[in-house]
Amino acid sequence: MIAPEVEIQVIASVVAVTCAIPGVFLVLRRMALMSDAISHSILLGIALGFLVAEDTSSPLLILAAAATGVVTVALVEVLNGTHLVKEDAAIGLVFPALFSIGVIIISRYAGDVHLDIDAVLLGELVFAPFDRLIIDGMDLGPRILWVMGTILLLNVIFIVLFYKEIKLSTFDAALAGALGFSPAVIHYLFMSLVSVTAVGAFDAVGSILVVALMIAPPASAYLLTDRLPWMIALSAGLGVLGAWSGYWLSYALDVSVAGSMATMTGVIFGITFLLAPQRGVVATARRRVRQKWEFAATMLAIHLLNHEDSPDADEESRVAHLQKHLRWDPAFAEGVVRRAERRGWVINPSNERLRLTDRGRSVARETTSA
Amino acid sequence: MAIPLTELFTDYTLRTVALGAAALGTVSGSLGTFAVLRKQSLLGDAISHAALPGIALAFLLTGSKAPFVLVLGAAIAGWIGTLVVMAVVGATRIKEDSALGIVLSVFFGIGLVLLTYIQKLPNASQAGLDRFLFGQAATMLERDVIVIAGLGAVALLVTGLFWKEFKLLSFDRDFGATVGFPMRFVDVVLTSMLVISIVIGLQTVGVVLMSAMVVAPAAAARQWTDRTGGMFILAGIFGAVAGVSGAMVSSTAARLPTGPTIVLCMSAIVLLSLTIAPNRGLVWAWFRRQHARRALRVDAVLRDLEALAGQHATPGHGHPLATLEAMRVGHGNVSRSLGKLEERGFARRLPNGDWALTDRGAREAARLHESGNGGAA
Numbered sequence: 093m094i095a096p097e098v099e100i101q102v103i104a105s106v107v108a109v110t111c112a113i114p115g116v117f118l119v120l121r122r123m124a125l126m127s128d129a130i131s132h133s134i135l136l137g138i139a140l141g142f143l144v145a146e147d148t149s150s151p152l153l154i155l156a157a158a159a160t161g162v163v164t165v166a167l168v169e170v171l172n173g174t175h176l177v178k179e180d181a182a183i184g185l186v187f188p189a190l191f192s193i194g195v196i197i198i199s200r201y202a203g204d205v206h207l208d209i210d211a212v213l214l215g216e217l218v219f220a221p222f223d224r225l226i227i228d229g230m231d232l233g234p235r236i237l238w239v240m241g242t243i244l245l246l247n248v249i250f251i252v253l254f255y256k257e258i259k260l261s262t263f264d265a266a267l268a269g270a271l272g273f274s275p276a277v278i279h280y281l282f283m284s285l286v287s288v289t290a291v292g293a294f295d296a297v298g299s300i301l302v303v304a305l306m307i308a309p310p311a312s313a314y315l316l317t318d319r320l321p322w323m324i325a326l327s328a329g330l331g332v333l334g335a336w337s338g339y340w341l342s343y344a345l346d347v348s349v350a351g352s353m354a355t356m357t358g359v360i361f362g363i364t365f366l367l368a369p370q371r372g373v374v375a376t377a378r379r380r381v382r383q384k385w386e387f388a389a390t391m392l393a394i395h396l397l398n399h400e401d402s403p404d405a406d407e408e409s410r411v412a413h414l415q416k417h418l419r420w421d422p423a424f425a426e427g428v429v430r431r432a433e434r435r436g437w438v439i440n441p442s443n444e445r446l447r448l449t450d451r452g453r454s455v456a457r458e459t460t461s462a
Numbered sequence: 463m464a465i466p467l468t469e470l471f472t473d474y475t476l477r478t479v480a481l482g483a484a485a486l487g488t489v490s491g492s493l494g495t496f497a498v499l500r501k502q503s504l505l506g507d508a509i510s511h512a513a514l515p516g517i518a519l520a521f522l523l524t525g526s527k528a529p530f531v532l533v534l535g536a537a538i539a540g541w542i543g544t545l546v547v548m549a550v551v552g553a554t555r556i557k558e559d560s561a562l563g564i565v566l567s568v569f570f571g572i573g574l575v576l577l578t579y580i581q582k583l584p585n586a587s588q589a590g591l592d593r594f595l596f597g598q599a600a601t602m603l604e605r606d607v608i609v610i611a612g613l614g615a616v617a618l619l620v621t622g623l624f625w626k627e628f629k630l631l632s633f634d635r636d637f638g639a640t641v642g643f644p645m646r647f648v649d650v651v652l653t654s655m656l657v658i659s660i661v662i663g664l665q666t667v668g669v670v671l672m673s674a675m676v677v678a679p680a681a682a683a684r685q686w687t688d689r690t691g692g693m694f695i696l697a698g699i700f701g702a703v704a705g706v707s708g709a710m711v712s713s714t715a716a717r718l719p720t721g722p723t724i725v726l727c728m729s730a731i732v733l734l735s736l737t738i739a740p741n742r743g744l745v746w747a748w749f750r751r752q753h754a755r756r757a758l759r760v761d762a763v764l765r766d767l768e769a770l771a772g773q774h775a776t777p778g779h780g781h782p783l784a785t786l787e788a789m790r791v792g793h794g795n796v797s798r799s800l801g802k803l804e805e806r807g808f809a810r811r812l813p814n815g816d817w818a819l820t821d822r823g824a825r826e827a828a829r830l831h832e833s834g835n836g837g838a839a
Binding site for chain 1: 498501502503504506507511550553554555556557559560561562563564566567568569570571572573574575576577578579582596670671673674676677678680681684685715717718719721722723725726729732736742744
């Protein structure tokens with residue numbers, strides 16, 4: 093038998109990849125918070141399934157939970173359709189109500205059995221390896237691994253089969269409709285998939301980690317790439333990374349596994365947010381600074397071109413004069429001149445008197461004529 | 463299962479819980495008005511989840527479980543969560559929904575890590591911190607109520623002082639900035655008040671359900687009024703009613719947790735408001751639609767009469783009901799529409815049972831043409 097900690101990491105990786113695939117589209121379709129709504133309201137489905145089946149291991153619970161997820165989506169749409177509340181409020185009205193009913197049912201009718209609200213929300217990944225799938229006395233590994241593996245397969249099949257349709261309806265719903273794919277059908281199919289994924293995953297990792305795994309890795313990937321296939325692959329990779337590092341964090345500190353994994357997906361997002369090559373905060377700030385200097389150097393070239401061959405050329409091309417005419421402070425003017433010199437746009441032969449080079453002249457002309 | 467109305471005044475625990483729930487419902491309900499108007503309903507969800515690590519850290523740092531300390535920690539964490547959402551939305555192309563989702567799940571995860579860490583500490587009297595997850599109104603003490611009411615009063619007072627600015631922020635932020643109000647500062651103040659209104663309820667309703675206490679009363683109040691002031695007051699009342707009734711209902715039965723019961727009471731108020739609120743409610747909308755449809759039908763029959771009259775030289779020429787019905791197959795009851803026309807003097811019934819256009823009816827039909835009212839013609 094494989095060591096439980098290895099199995100936990102394998103389970104967590106499968107869950108992370110399974111969540112990342114629908115998560116990418118949730119993020120792109122601006123419906124990230126539907127994952128929050130669904131992962132909470134499925135509690136009602138579980139409670140109702142339990143009332144009927146009176147057995148926590150019955151597959152009816154999973155079915156009812158997935159159905160509640162879809163019902164949540166439908167209720168939000170219905171509420172939206174009345175135009176009496178905005179979409180964000182519709183989500184905020186539906187899932188707390190369904191969740192409350194679920195909590196009440198569980199605490200009234202299922203208080204004695206192992207159907208713990210804490211476990212639903214927070215997950216018990218540590219115990220997952222001990223719930224094994226045994227057929228004919230053969231130990232086939234943790235049950236949840238099979239469940240999540242199946243859901244992962246479903247997700248992959250859906251994306252492969254409907255890649256074109258879901259891509260189009262995500263980026264241009266109107267065009268999708270005009271071409272004859274019903275965005276509504278895709279929407280409900282996709283949201284059913286999100287529900288099934290959430291139901292399968294929350295059993296292992298709890299509903300909050302489902303939200304973290306569905307949103308944080310795709311959002312990080314969104315900052316790293318502009319291509320959909322890459323975004324899916326990166327989300328899956330970052331999700332796995334978050335799951336692994338989270339596991340070791342929880343191991344080191346002896347704290348909640350699901351909480352640590354959620355924390356690590358957040359840390360990964362934070363790093364991407366700051367350091368992403370194109371869209372990170374640092375890169376954006378550096379680009380802004382560079383653009384500011386670039387713009388100023390071009391301004392300088394245009395200024396010199398304007399006054400070239402005019403009577404006041406001597407006066408206008410003095411570095412000190414830039415302060416007056418362009419309202420640059422001395423230090424900034426010095427910097428701009430240095431930069432323009434380095435680019436070979438201007439020369440400064442008899443200190444204080446700037447002259448445009450041919451290159452500088454053509455830059456200024458190109459900019460003004462563009 | 464009688465609702466213990468008298469016990470509300472005699473039973474100490476129930477009175478405390480009801481008072482606390484009422485105070486909390488009033489504050490979160492009324493301040494939720496701005497969240498709903500600004501389409502920030504789900505910000506409350508993020509704030510309440512983000513508060514969890516603050517509670518744990520406040521306990522870790524001070525070792526105290528005094529409600530004020532924990533609420534302060536929750537407020538700071540919730541506030542930081544809001545700032546993170548704003549920073550992510552402002553600095554990258556990530557949209558608000560994803561930013562909210564990340565903040566709520568990651569902060570909650572950090573909170574769980576801290577809570578489980580605290581549980582492992584030796585001698586820590588951490589018992590009771592996890593009641594913030596789902597709320598436990600039954601354990602509410604007088605000092606909790608004092609904190610709720612005190613902080614809530616501050617939040618309401620500040621809202622009163624900034625009333626004009628908050629309204630400006632909610633409806634026309636750009637105009638406010640143009641006329642010289644520091645809108646960013648106003649935004650920070652309003653968000654801070656929202657944070658306060660949320661964190662004071664965490665202990666009662668829990669982080670998962672607290673967002674409902676912000677969204678639902680305001681969404682219900684919106685149906686009854688078009689004025690911000692009215693909506694603010696009404697949302698406060700709805701919140702208080704839901705709080706008190708939820709507390710009372712849950713005290714009547716064993717194992718009926720308070721937080722979810724309060725939320726369900728609130729949901730009932732929302733449902734009722736969506737259906738029966740005057741003007742906006744679904745029932746009224748339905749009646750209005752029926753009325754409009756009937757009016758269109760009557761107009762259409764009038765037009766048919768006019769068209770028929772145009773084919774005859776004599777103005778008062780009668781036409782059989784069957785002809786008119788044939789012109790409107792599948793468009794409802796023609797004889798009822800004719801009755802309406804007769805009531806208004808636009809049509810009259812000839813002795814032989816046929817229908818004819820009156821002079822007034824001819825003028826009305828001409829007016830319909832002129833006003834360009836295409837209707838169901």
